[in-house]
Amino acid sequence: MEAVKEESDGSIWEGYVDWRKRPAAKGRHGGMIAAGFVLGVEVLENLAFLANASNLVMYLRKYMGFSPAKSANHVTTFMGTAFLLALLGGFLSDAIFTTYYVFIFSSFIEFLVRLI
Structure with a gap:
């Protein structure tokens, strides 16, 4: 009721x-x-x-x-890449693929990077 x-x-x-x-x-x-x-x-x-x-x-x-300027430059490049890839992953999971497939693909890429 x-x-x-x-x-x-x-x-x-x-x-x-x-x-x-x-x-x-x-x-x-x-x-x-x-x-x-x-x-x-x-x-x-x-x-x-x-x-x-x-x-x-x-x-x-x-x-x-590294020099202080060069080390800061490398870290800011890393941070920018990390933030932009997060936006790209969010767009792909919302617009094209499901969240599950983007997670599996990202995990596979991370696994490959850790092997290197």
Whole structure:
């Protein structure tokens, strides 16, 4: 009886389910708490990426013998490539392929790079 009432109010998201495969209700699923969690994870991910990039500059300068300008240039080129490839992967997974196929292809490329 409750499900019929929710459907008539329009509070069920059509085509979306929760982790137990039940219809997702607008008042119980998603919202600002979930968006805040995703935003917090993104901020922490970017902080970790930038911390690794600054450590990479120091590594290239100290252990690999690059000049400070050259090591910073290599790291910014790496960062730009990483961000652009993320955009390309997102576009390909949304527009052409499914997310699963893009993930498998990216994993295969990463595996090949690690072999080299």
